[in-house]
Amino acid sequence: MRGVEKRLTEFKAAGVRPVAISVDPPEVSRDLCKKAGYTFSVLSDPKAEVIRRYDLLHVGVGPEGHDVARPAEFLVDSSRVVRWVNFTEDVRVRARADEMLAQAKKLR
Amino acid sequence: MPDDAFECSVTTTSILLHGSAGTRDVRATLPPVMPDATESRRNLDVWWGLLLSLAAMLCNVVFFVNPPVQRAIPWLSLLLAVSALIFLARGIKRAFGTPRVYRGKILSSIVGAVSLLLVSLVLITFFHARAMPTSAAAPRVGQRALDFTLTDTSGQPVSLDQLFAPAADDPQAAAPKAVLLIFYRGYW
Numbered sequence: 001m002r003g004v005e006k007r008l009t010e011f012k013a014a015g016v017r018p019v020a021i022s023v024d025p026p027e028v029s030r031d032l033c034k035k036a037g038y039t040f041s042v043l044s045d046p047k048a049e050v051i052r053r054y055d056l057l058h059v060g061v062g063p064e065g066h067d068v069a070r071p072a073e074f075l076v077d078s079s080r081v082v083r084w085v086n087f088t089e090d091v092r093v094r095a096r097a098d099e100m101l102a103q104a105k106k107l108r
Numbered sequence: 109m110p111d112d113a114f115e116c117s118v119t120t121t122s123i124l125l126h127g128s129a130g131t132r133d134v135r136a137t138l139p140p141v142m143p144d145a146t147e148s149r150r151n152l153d154v155w156w157g158l159l160l161s162l163a164a165m166l167c168n169v170v171f172f173v174n175p176p177v178q179r180a181i182p183w184l185s186l187l188l189a190v191s192a193l194i195f196l197a198r199g200i201k202r203a204f205g206t207p208r209v210y211r212g213k214i215l216s217s218i219v220g221a222v223s224l225l226l227v228s229l230v231l232i233t234f235f236h237a238r239a240m241p242t243s244a245a246a247p248r249v250g251q252r253a254l255d256f257t258l259t260d261t262s263g264q265p266v267s268l269d270q271l272f273a274p275a276a277d278d279p280q281a282a283a284p285k286a287v288l289l290i291f292y293r294g295y296w
Contacts (some may be wrong), residue, residue: 015285043258055245
């Protein structure tokens with residue numbers, strides 16, 4: 001997400017709006033945005049309802065055994081169709097901003 | 109070491125019998141000299157094991173700098189850990205199998221134990237990090253993204269449709285062509 005913030009102008013130029021989603025309540029996300037300097041939208045799904053509907057729930061791996069979202073990225077076009085998706089296989093390996101940007105630029 | 113003693117005495121006797129001129133011939137006819145029991149060799153394998161397990165461990169630190177080849181790093185750490193195990197097994201076998209040549213059973217054991225601990229940590233991390241849900245029902249390319257309404261950092265509800273609207277602070281801006289949904293584990 002740090003990489004996305006760094007290249008936010010490039011994402012905007014490509015007409016792509018990055019939006020981050022996690023189980024963190026809004027005040028925690030606000031704290032994160034303040035500390036990390038994120039200016040893109042960060043949404044909260046504290047009950048993991050949307051995360052569950054997207055089948056991204058990773059049970060019991062969060063702090064104190066909470067359920068969290070597995071890292072995953074979806075590029076959704078204006079007709080709400082998924083154009084690119086990435087499911088992280090290894091928590092240590094995340095989608096890189098340049099990879100996502102390259103996919104964003106492919107859209108017409 | 110009766111064999112060594114015998115060989116030694118034979119050589120000495122031969123030298124005595126044939127004089128200095130015959131020494132070379134006698135030596136040449138003797139069987140290849142066995143490893144000298146008094147000269148210990150360094151057991152480098154256990155140290156290689158330690159070095160490789162440290163390198164495997166270090167791979168996990170590399171992720172924090174977000175390198176371009178990060179996809180290969182988990183496999184590199186696994187490869188290093190397995191190589192470390194092979195070297196360790198050989199080193200320990202040497203230390204205990206031929207203690208006359210490779211001394212330092214205690215040192216080998218300590219280095220071996222430390223390396224083994226590092227290797228186990230690397231292996232646990234490897235399998236733990238890859239224990240991911242299958243997400244079989246998640247939207248795939250070409251499928252429609254499910255609509256949702258979530259709360260933003262100022263407590264306002266935001267729907268997927270709203271994310272496609274032009275930015276509220278800049279009405280002249282064009283509506284986004286696409287939205288990049290980034291699901292992440294959270295901030296802790």
